Amino acid sequence: MQTAEIRRRWLDFFERNGHTVVPSASLVSDDPSLMFTVAGMVPFVPYLSGLVPAPYARATSVQKCIRTNDIEEVGRTPRHGTFFQMCGNFSFGDYFKEGAIRFAWELLTTSEADGGLGFDPQDLWVTVYEDDDEARGLWREIAGLPDERIQGLGKDTNYWSTGQPGPAGPCSEIFFDRGPAYGVDGGPATDDDRYVEIWNLVFMQYRIADVRSKTDFEIVGPLPKQNIDTGMGLERVAFLKQGVENMYEIDQVRPVLDAAADLAGKRYGENEADDVRLRVIADHVRSGLMLIADGVTPSNEGRGYILRRLLRRVILSMRLLGVDGPAFERLFPASRDAMKAAYPEVERDFDFISRAAYAEERTFLRTLGAGIQILDEAVEQAKDAGSPLSGDGVDAAPLIGGATAFLLHDTHGFPIELTLEIAEEAGVEVDQAVFATLMQEQRDRAKADAKAKKGQRADVSVYRELRGLGETAFVGYDELVHESRVLGIVVDGRPAPAAHEGDIAELVLAETTLWAESGGQDSDQGVIVGDGFEAEVLDVQKPVPGLIVHTVKVAIGTVAVDARAETRVDADYRRGAAQAHSGTHIVHAALREVLGPDAHQAGSYNKAGYLRLDFTHGEALSAETKSEIEEVSNLAIRSDYEVVTREMGLDEAKALGAMALFGEKYGDRVRVVDIGGPWSRELCAGTHVSSSAEIGMINLVSESSVGSTNRRVESLVGLEAFRDLAAERAIVQQLTSGLKVPRLELVDRVNDLAAQLRAAEKKIAKLEAAKLAERLPALVDSAERLGGFAVVTASLGTVGSADDVRGLVLQLRERLAAEPAVVVLAGVVAADDGGAGKPVVIAATTPAAREAGAKAGALARLGAQVLGGGGGGKDDLAQGGGSDPAKIDEALAGIRASLAG
The missing domain is CATH 3.30.980.10 (Threonyl-trna Synthetase; Chain A, domain 2)
Structure with missing residues (x-):
């Protein structure tokens, strides 16, 4: 059964049973606390939580979703995907447990010929919350399931909540048994891949508070209305109904996998490592297609960064399969053709989608080249440093630092797998322990940042009763001043009867002339005044659909609920x-x-x-x-x-x-x-x-x-x-006055001055180079014998640029080319602003010196470390720098000692 057919049967079944069919919302979530729509119930949260009155008693949808929290599992398990579709049916105070269980069982077990999904009841298991005897009894009564196929589990798996105070309730999950070939017997409680969860029924019936963790909270009472939120994984049902091994092999995904395998010259099913990469490619290309179709484009922040990461993982996976060049022109059309039956917009907007994807691929292929150059240098440095001793005193392979591996991952988009593979081919290892530490520190920082941002947002449940009074009417198109009434006040995230002088508060009015930030337009400025009070408007937002909230500072008096209030927009600002x-x-x-x-x-x-x-x-x-x-x-x-x-x-x-x-x-x-x-x-x-x-x-x-x-x-x-x-005109007037030229001749005059300055700089550079060249004979004569090398080291003092030092180093090496010679010169490059200069050290070696083991890159790094910086380069010529000019003599002494040794 094709995926689109399963989708059609779902919607038809629930529409026949009195549900309003609601189109899928965008992958870009309206919820400010979510980057993407991560579950089928997300668009219905305002209705399920009671923030907004539901416009229908029953609803059904097939919702597009994106989740990347399990991205490392993609391709490794049969069911993890970053893009997936969740079939949902919802009840807002209408039917409850009995209705939800009856609908689910009927659709799943009705024969395909009669419009159902045709699952054999003998293959289905269910789990319930361990204390939910009502649900257990209903499964016995409606489905006729024996007790051994109804398993009770704890709060960690079978109790739903948002993790915040608000609605919650037990849930019941339906699993398909794939048979003994896929794992051990014992039902879903074994947590084995043999049992695939296909449907989750959430019975939203309680209100919780004092939430200490996912499983530790207080149930403070029943909800005013009991709601139903259920979800069936479309991809999971599809791979079971299509008789394939996983979601990557279904009709909406497999064409991309086959196209990638063809490009790479691979056969799917022959090598597990290659198969994982092919499945990652198939999943991520589809996710990228759907994200761009919903208006997300690659960038370095927010949603765009997630999209960029997905696309770059595709490129890297193709590289690991042996494809170094562009591949998106084959992969994205394959995904488009597989998805267009369900989502026609991917074909309609493919010109835009493909331009965004192909441009990102071109950009990253260039970036990848730069990253590989960094990795190649790290490999060379590891080999230069030699083999460290392992714990048992045996030589270990040369080691690339974990910080370098993390830099490649974090800055250049290299996954650690690629770094490990390239390192292994070069005969070096990577300090994975340090890499893992740095990765964990990054995750901890991200979690702390997310927690801080989450803490800055008020719990939207505070607006539930206020939104229940109706939508806030915006009347500001036609008038800037309007008298209204204060419906509610929120202070410090909690409802309050009044706000007093000096308080920062949120005011909800019946009507307002003040524009709330939306549609790219910033909020209005203005004041809200009433009998005995005046409040300055600091911000205007829509925290939930239909509700306009004014953040104000009470400047005079006290504003109370039910007070008459006049909104006055700053006319100049509007x-x-x-x-x-x-x-x-x-x-x-x-x-x-x-x-x-x-x-x-x-x-x-x-x-x-x-x-x-x-x-x-x-x-x-x-x-x-x-x-x-x-x-x-x-x-x-x-x-x-x-x-x-x-x-x-x-x-x-x-x-x-x-x-x-x-x-x-x-x-x-x-x-x-x-x-x-x-x-x-x-x-x-x-x-x-x-x-x-x-x-x-x-x-x-x-x-x-x-x-x-x-x-x-x-x-x-x-x-x-x-x-x-x-302001620009005033600048032009100052320049024409100062340079004593008419305005129309100003550009030519400035260009002439710039040309004169460049000529003067070139003349000065030649003079400085000549001055340095005068030191050439004395520097040749200063060569000393160290460790079998003719070694010239010197501090040149203040120099115009590093190029001046490099030029003298090359001249010295040429004079000493007939013997194993090493030249290392240092100087302080003068700062353009007249401030403290930066030290530079440049090393060069002759061919005979390199044959004897001298490497300019290692010597430059050694000197730069003393100077408080870094450096490196090739064996014949290398450069380093730092921040402490006072240590130049110490750096040169260290280099001489290294050569002598």
Whole structure:
């Protein structure tokens, strides 16, 4: 049974049984505490927790999910995947345990001919929470399961909670027995791969508090409504129904695995190490495809970093399979074709998806080359250092430091497996103990950081009752001042009856004119005033859907629940914010006009006087292109286009050609903003000017890269744009006055001065080099015999650059080329700002010296260590540096002692 067919049967079954079919939410979670949608229930959390009234009594979905916490298990077990699909059915105060168990059993065991999944009841086991006698009894009654196939387990496996105070409850899991060929008998309690969990039923019935750990908390009472949250793993059911060994071999994944095997010239099933790599490739390519389809692009932070890590693991796995060149042009189309039946958008948006993926592959292949160069140098250094003695006094293999392995992993994206393999081929080992220590320290820092960030967020359950009073109405499109009523106050994360002068508090009102940060637009500034109080607005956010929360500092008096309150938006700030938001639309349209329709917005941020816009484009913009974009934008402003906002259905808006920003999520009703009619027509809920002339001016101040396929432009808007240009005008006036040239001749005059400066610098460099060259005869005569070598060492004092030292070293080596000679010179490179200079040491060896064992790289490193720095290079020429010029003589003495020994 194909995966898409299992998905269809799931949705059809629950729709027939009164459930509303809810489309999959984006992989990018709306929950600020989550980077991705990690479970099928995530989009329903506001309803399950009671924060938001559920719009339906029953719902079902097949939700796209991403999890990377078990990424090291991918490819090694039959069921771990970073991307997976969770089939869920949910009840919000409707049916409970009996209904959930009855639905699950019916769908699983009904024959395929009758629309079910056709599992044999004899192959199914269930687990229940050990104290949940009700669930145990229902499984006996509904499924007819004998007691030995109903196993009771503890809180660590069969009790669900978020890990925070709030809803919780026991759960029951359904397992498929793959048979004795896959492991020992004894049921799911054996925790063996023989028993595959395919369905989890969570009975959300209690409220917990005083949560000390996953298994240690207090049950403080029943929930007002008992809810059901269940999930069936689509990939797990698919591999069982398709008769394959694991999720990587199902119809939605196997084509990528086969394409990778073909590229590598491998046969799947012949070598377990290769098979693991092929399964990793198949999983990660599919995950990358789906993440980019939901608007995530590779970057060095957040979601983009996770995507980058997945893609780079694919490239490294291909390398370990023997493929050094590009592979994505074979792998991504294979994944697209396997997934498009369930997700048509991967075919519709494949041009964008493929550009992002292929650019990342090209970039990392270049990075990989640099990393291998570092590793090659580390191998050479390990061999130079020789073999350390093992604990029993026997020579061990040369050792690469764990810090170097960690640097390769953390900075250059090298997994430790690749470092170990290359090291083994070179006959050296890696200090894995130090590497493991550094990795653990990094994990501990990440956990501490995540915990700190989590602690900074208020528990959203505090807003449950407030959201239950209804949505906060935003009336700020048409008015800046509006009288409303205080519905609730939160102080220090807890509900409060009032907030007093000096308090920082959160106010929830029935209506507000203050814009809450969203859609790329920063929150409004303003005040909230009432009878006897005034509060300065510090921030406005939407912590849960439909609820606007104002963070304020009470400046005067006391504000209490039920008090009348007037929201007053700072008119100047709102005008600037509206200029910037409309300016963002203008710049986006100008980009598309100049660069072409492929230049899509990929993110934005705007506030009064400033806008930032990220867009898809693979190369830097030339000065001429930036100027053209700026001119098109300002021509649109001069044209005084009318700005029209309309609310309509999403399908109607798309039919009109309104641009839906890639990766954004929209409801059934949307707001369309036209500037100049179809010239700029986008879906947008933000605040805008009424005509383009009100924007005033667009002044593009920067353009930069934010990823392999994304660029960023930043612009000042309106009065801020004018002020910046006025500041530049003042600078030009100062320069023309100081240089005594007309403005139109200023550039030529500055260029002439720069050319004169470069010429003077070259002349000075020649004089310094000549001065050093005068010391050549004396340095040759200073050669001393140490350990069979002619050795020249000297401190040159202050020098213009390291190149000056290198030039003299090479001349000396040439004079001594007929014998085994070593030249090591040091100097202090003068700082450009007149501050303390940095010491440099450069070593060179003649061919006869190298044959006798002298290596310039080892000597440069030795000297640099004394100077408080590092260095290295090849056997014939190497350089080191440091931070302590006072130790130059000590460094040279150490090098002479090493050669003498």
